[in-house]
Amino acid sequence: MGCVESMNYEIVLRDATFKESRDYIKAHFKENIDVPPGFKIFDIHVIGLPPIAIGLDGDFVIFPYTKPCHGTFLLRVEDPVEAARLRALKK
Amino acid sequence: MTAPSPTALLVLGCPQVPVQTSIAFYLISRLKKAGIMPVVAGNKAANTLIVVSDPDRHYLGEVIDLDRVVGLITEKKRDFSLCFVFVHNDAGVSYAATMGAISTAKLYALVYGEHYDEQVRKIEFPCTVIAAKAVHNPLPLKKAIDEVAPWAA
Numbered sequence: 001m002g003c004v005e006s007m008n009y010e011i012v013l014r015d016a017t018f019k020e021s022r023d024y025i026k027a028h029f030k031e032n033i034d035v036p037p038g039f040k041i042f043d044i045h046v047i048g049l050p051p052i053a054i055g056l057d058g059d060f061v062i063f064p065y066t067k068p069c070h071g072t073f074l075l076r077v078e079d080p081v082e083a084a085r086l087r088a089l090k091k
Numbered sequence: 092m093t094a095p096s097p098t099a100l101l102v103l104g105c106p107q108v109p110v111q112t113s114i115a116f117y118l119i120s121r122l123k124k125a126g127i128m129p130v131v132a133g134n135k136a137a138n139t140l141i142v143v144s145d146p147d148r149h150y151l152g153e154v155i156d157l158d159r160v161v162g163l164i165t166e167k168k169r170d171f172s173l174c175f176v177f178v179h180n181d182a183g184v185s186y187a188a189t190m191g192a193i194s195t196a197k198l199y200a201l202v203y204g205e206h207y208d209e210q211v212r213k214i215e216f217p218c219t220v221i222a223a224k225a226v227h228n229p230l231p232l233k234k235a236i237d238e239v240a241p242w243a244a
Contacts, residue, residue: 017181018181018182018184018185036192036193037188037189037192037193038161038164038165038189038192038193040165044158045158045161045162045165047161047182047185047186047189048185048188048189049184049185049188049213049216050188050192050216066182066185066186067134067182068103068104068105068133068134068137068157068180068182068183068186069105069107069134069136069182070182071180071181071182072181072182072185
């Protein structure tokens with residue numbers, strides 16, 4: 001998983017469909033943004049059907065991570081700098 | 092000055108469905124005969140299967156990590172004339188949609204597997220869908236590809 005493996009992440013959803021991942025973010029995170037496929041979060045280009053929903057919860061970023069054999073994981077990573085960068089995109 | 096040769100990216104899915112590797116080699120063969128340079132992208136397992144199957148590289152040219160090629164295309168450092176995405180699960184649909192969004196390539200979704208029709212219903216983005224119920228026997232998908240003949244388009 002490249003740099004994902006080095007992150008201190010929590011798995012919010014595992015082996016989900018892309019739609020389940022997007023619906024979960026919209027339903028559980030009042031603060032969220034839509035980004036296009038390929039958008040870079042940390043060092044990862046996100047995969048999915050546009051628009052891709054990203055959740056923000058304080059200093060936490062909640063984003064989908066797709067693997068060909070295991071579907072989409074929804075990961076929760078604490079990073080105040082990345083959260084601030086993504087929050088700024090809403091303005 | 093001659094125009095650069097057309098190129099094709101083959102985006103492999105999870106190799107758990109047997110027809111993927113044989114269809115990839117078939118497509119590579121047809122593309123090369125048509126003068127189109129194929130590049131294969133997959134995860135480690137999918138790429139290893141295909142590399143070990145062609146040790147003398149009679150068919151294969153460049154093989155690249157899937158995450159890396161997504162990054163290169165997104166950052167506008169690389170693109171292709173054609174893109175074929177192998178789809179047999181939800182992740183495959185996500186990769187196809189991503190390629191459609193980041194690349195200028197003409198996009199083909201090759202949909203197969205036991206429940207191929209479920210995946211076809213999820214594809215609502217612009218692309219040419221080539222679909223067949225094919226798990227162990229590649230011939231139904233080969234036939235569907237031959238009917239479209241993407242190497243001749």
